[in-house]
Amino acid sequence: MSLFQTPSPTPRQAAEGLPDIARVLVVEDQRFDRMRILRMCRALDLRTELTEASTLAGMVQQLGRQRFDLVLLDYHLPDGTGLQGVEMIREDFINRHAATVMITGTTETRIAGEALKLGFSDYVTKEELSARTLRRAMISALQKSGLVTGLESTGTAMRETHATLHRFSRECAGEIKPIVSRMMRQLREIKHGPPEASRSRVEELEASCDRLWSFLEDLQNFGDVAARPSVRPRSQAPRPPSPFTRRMN
Template sequence: MIASSTDKTATPISALVLDDSAFDRRRICRMGAALQLPITFDEAATLDAMRSSLSRGTYDVMLIDYHLSEGDGLAALELLKQDERNRNSIKIMVSNDDRLNVAVNALKMGCDDYLSKSAITAEALRHAILQARERRAAATFSMQQHMLRTMLLETLSDTFRSQAFRQSMLPVLVTGLEEASRSLAVARRLEASPGLRGYLQSFREDEEFEFARKPSHQTN
C-alpha cells in the first residue's frame, strides 16, 4: 500500500490500481503524492489479484487498465458489479488504448471517467476523482430529496383521505374560505356572498372539495 501526502482534515480515500504493467502501476501510485488528496493505493496485476484485494476490503476509487494479460478492463467492471461492497466505487479506466469505442464502452459499463495513459497527469487524475465524487454526491442528494418528497406526498394523501381529518378540518376550511371571500370582496368593492357555506356541499373520500352553488331563492 502506498500513501500520498494527505490533508489530515479530509476524508481518506482508498484506491486500487489494476494494471498488468508494474511500471504503469508504480507511475500512477507515485503520481498520488501530487494529488493533494488523502489517498492510499493498493496494486493488482491481474483479475485474480483484484478479486483477492476486493475480498479483503472496500475501495473508494478503482483505476482500471483496459488491456490486461488475461481479460480486460470490461471484465473487471463485471467483477465489480457482482461485488456488494465495491460495486459503488468510483471507476476510472486508465489505458493506452485511445480508440473512441473503448472509452464509450467503458462509460456504458459504468465507468465514471476515461483517461489516456499517454496524457494522464496528476492534475487530470485529481480532477477525475473529485468530479466523480461531486457527481455521486449530487446524485445521492437528488435521490434522497426525491424519496423525501414521495414520502411526504404519500403521508399527505393518506391524511387527506382520513375521515377524521376531514371532519376536524372542515370547519377550519369553511371559516378560512369565508374570510378569504370577505377580503376579496373588500378589495374589489363587492358584497361578500352570505351563502358561501352552501358552496361547500361535501368532502368525499376520493375528493378534496366539491363546490356547488345553492340557489338563493326558488323561482315559481
Template sequence: MLSNTIQNPLEVAHSQNKSVLDVLILDDLEADRMRVRRFCRKAGLDFELHEAHDVASFRQCIDSQKMDLVFLDYHLAMENGLDALQLLQAQEDQIDAIPIMITSFDRYDIAVEAMRAGCADYLTKEELSVDSIRKAIISAFERRILISALNESHSSKHALRVSISRIAKTCGPEIREVLAATLRHVRTLRSADMLSTNVKSSLGGLEKPCGQLYAFLDEISGLLEVEKATAFRSTPPQSLRSPRAAVSAKL
C-alpha cells in the same frame, strides 16, 4: 456548481467523512502503476495503495478490502478492464467504490462502453497528468455527492423524474442522432491525411465530450426503462385492488 466549491480531492474525501482513501490500481505494467500512484500523490490525495497486475490479483484485493477509488487499465495481457469492472460491481462491499477506466488509445467507443458499464470517467495514458487525475477524482466524488443528495431529497424526486423523462422522450433521441453523426464525421476527418496535427488534436477534444454526452443520454434512457419495469411489477393486478382503490383509479 460543486466544482466551484471543491478544488482539492482531499476536501472531497473529507466531505465523505474519510480522510484516507483506499485506492486500487489495476495495470499489468508496474511502470504504469507507479505513474498513476505518483500523480495521485501530487494531486493531493492521502491514500492507502493497493495494486493488482491481473484480474485474479484484482479479485483478491476487492475480496479483502473495501475500496474508494479504483483505476482500471482497459488493455491487460489476457483480459480487459471491463472484466474487472464486472467483478467490482458484483461485490456488495464495493458498491461505493468509484471506478475510473484508463485506456492506451483515445477511442470514443471504448469510453462509451466503459461509462455505460458504470465507470465514472475514463482517461488515456497519453493524457495522464496531475491535473487530469485531480479533475477525474473531483468529478467522480461530486457525482457521488449529487446522487446522494438526490436520494435524500424525496420532495424533489418527482419533479426531477418528470424533467428527465421529458428530455428523454422529446429532444433526447434527436440529440443522440446528432451526436452519432458528429462522432462519425469527426472520425472521418481525423483519418484524413491532409489535416494538420493541431486540427486532429482539436477534433479529438471534440470527440471525447460528444461520446460522454451520448453515454449520459443512453444512461438516462436505461434508467427510465428500469423504473418503468419496476413500477409495472409493483402495481397489483386489478382483481387484487381494494374497492376504494379501484374507484380512485377510475376517477
C-alpha cells in the same frame, strides 16, 4: 501492498466533499505505468490509501479484503479487459458502488463509449495522463459515487445529499469546458483536414458528444432525485441511448 499517506484529510479534500481517506485500488499490469500512477496519486493534495493489483484476479482478491472508494482500472490486462473488470466490481457486494476510472493506452473511441455505458465514471488515456487530468477524473468519480451512495443509503440525511449535489454542480464547468474544447478542435480538424481522415475524426467527435451526453444525464438524474427529498429513490432506470452514438457503415 498499501501505501498510506498524510495523517489527516486536507482542507480542500473536506471542502470538496470527498472521503477523509480515499481508498484507491490501482489495477495495472505494466509495472512502470503502475508505479507512475501510484506516484501521481501520492503527490495529489488528497489523503489516500493506495493498493495495487496487476491482474483481474488480483483485483478480485483485493476487493474481497476491504472497501474501496475508487478503482483506477487499466483496459489491457493479462486475464481480461477493463470492461470485464468493471462488471466484476459491480457484482461485488461491498464495492459495487466504488467509483471507477479507466486508464488506458488505447485511443479507440468504441472502447471509450463502452466504458461509459458500463458504468465507468470517466476515462483517461495514458497519452493524456498527468497530475491534473488524474486529479480531475478522481474527484469527479468520487463525487458521483458519493451521490449514488448517499441516495441509496436510508441513513443518509438529505441535507448532506443536497450539499454534495451543490459541490458536484460547481464542477460542471470544469468538466464540460474541456469536452467542448475538444469537440471544437475535432470540428476544425474535420473542416481543414484531408477527406480520407474524416471518418476517424467524426468517430472521435461522436465519442466526445456521447461523453458530454452521459455527463448531462448524470446531472439530470441526480437533480430529479434531489428535488424530491420526501420520496425514497427507486432503483435507477436504464439510461436511454445517446443520440450521438451510431454505427459507422
